[in-house]
Amino acid sequence: MKIQKVLGMMSGTSLDGLDLAYCHFWESESGWEFKIEKTKEIGYSKDWRDRLKNAIRMSNEAHAELDLVYGEWLGEQARIFIEESDIPVDFIASHGHTSHHRPEDGVTFQLGNGQVLADSSNLQVICDFRSQDVKLGGQGAPLVPIGDSLLFNSYDFCLNLGGISNVSFQRDGKRIAFDIGMANMPLNYITEQMGLAYDEDGQIASKGKIDKDLLAKLNGLAYYDLPHPKSTGYEWFIAKVLPLLKASKSSNQDLLHTLIHHNCIQIAKAIHRHVTNPKNKLLTTGGGALNSFFIAVLQEHLGPTVEVVIPSKTLIAYKEALVFAFMGVLRSQQKINVLSSVTGADSDSVSGAIFQPQGIN
CATH class of the missing domain: 3.30.420.40 (ATPase, nucleotide binding domain)
Structure with a gap:
């Protein structure tokens, strides 16, 4: 019975802060099992809250810059959490923070650049869970x-x-x-x-x-x-x-x-x-x-x-971070993790982009 050890990261529309949930997942005869091992909530400073809230109104250049800066910040928070908790992590599954969501226009964007996050944390990252479903004609939500x-x-x-x-x-x-x-x-x-x-x-x-x-x-x-x-x-x-x-x-x-x-x-x-x-x-x-x-x-x-x-x-507080960690597990195993019956897409999909820290093959 292989246990997958994953750090799920979630930032929601309420802008309360960043949720980190270190979770173990394994399959038993009755189905998938899980345990939330450690958690941490990092409240946003006023500056971060304002930047994320106003991202929808930013120019393309400012938005692209925020995507990179926020990705680096996410990686730093992950690294600090992992070091202070002294935990082995197979990979990070990050939802990021949604800045734009207009599926009727084929648009959805979650801030927190995956490559920068991988480089900053020095861990494999699975992220961008919504885009594939929107390309398939779906709402890209809900994913939980x-x-x-x-x-x-x-x-x-x-x-x-x-x-x-x-x-x-x-x-x-x-x-x-x-x-x-x-x-x-x-x-x-x-x-x-x-x-x-x-x-x-x-x-x-x-x-x-x-x-x-x-x-x-x-x-x-x-x-x-x-x-x-x-x-x-x-x-x-x-x-x-x-x-x-x-x-x-x-x-x-x-x-x-x-x-x-x-x-x-x-x-x-x-x-x-x-x-x-x-x-x-x-x-x-x-x-x-x-x-x-x-x-x-x-x-x-x-x-x-x-x-x-x-x-x-x-x-209550970490269910979404838990589920995005789980979606990362399913993605890593090439199993369906987004349901067309939920989103209205043309088909179910195996969604999520995988990034390796630079220097790791």
Whole structure:
């Protein structure tokens, strides 16, 4: 039984920071097994947060430069983590940070140049997991459902509450998944205006009240009526959600309260459409799973047919980094790691570019 030892690296749209998860993977008679051995979160400085957030507006030259600089920074963080943890690593699997995602235009880009990352860390790197699927006509997202299918198949649904909310589940022998809409992204935007990193446990949001006009406008956004496969990102937030928030006269407390109810209404609606059992377990991870008010409102909207399951804090925080590490394992073995049933591509694919540090054949 060969154990693959992989460092997964993930930076999400919520811009909380860089997640590193050192994971072991092996195959048993019952399927794939895993263990998260060590983790580390590196919060972004204001400078890094601003640069990554504004990458979408950069010139081609500035964007290309950021890709290189961020790749070097990722490699440095990996090297520091590996040295301080004294761990053997077979390779790094890096998601990078998404700066552009417009699959309808054939565009997706994850910052963190693979060659520079490999050179900086002195390790093999597997990255760029989205581009191949977009070339095949897919959304390039969500990608985590391959992990849901092979690592977390004891749950009826898997929900991620990151900057964006997405869900995955099995139907008729195929994995189905899609981005539902926003999760932490608009919440973080509001708390940033308040000088806070986030609203701990939703304490501020819980004291607010619903802005009915804003709630109706948010629930009326056209994206929610689109059929899956579908994915969204920061561009949609800027173009469609942000103008509604700016036009509202509500307090920040009421905006947070309204946004959480809006998020939960859309999540519950998306899940209820696909419920087939009288009792369902919904594995919930991502930063939103740590927001107790968010989770209480979500359970209220889901009702008794769907139980929200909150796992360990380690899995909540590092599931995406874990799955990208796993996608790297599948890529290294030339096994399918992106599902067309999820992304809408012409075919399943073995995705990810492999980079060796210079000087290593």
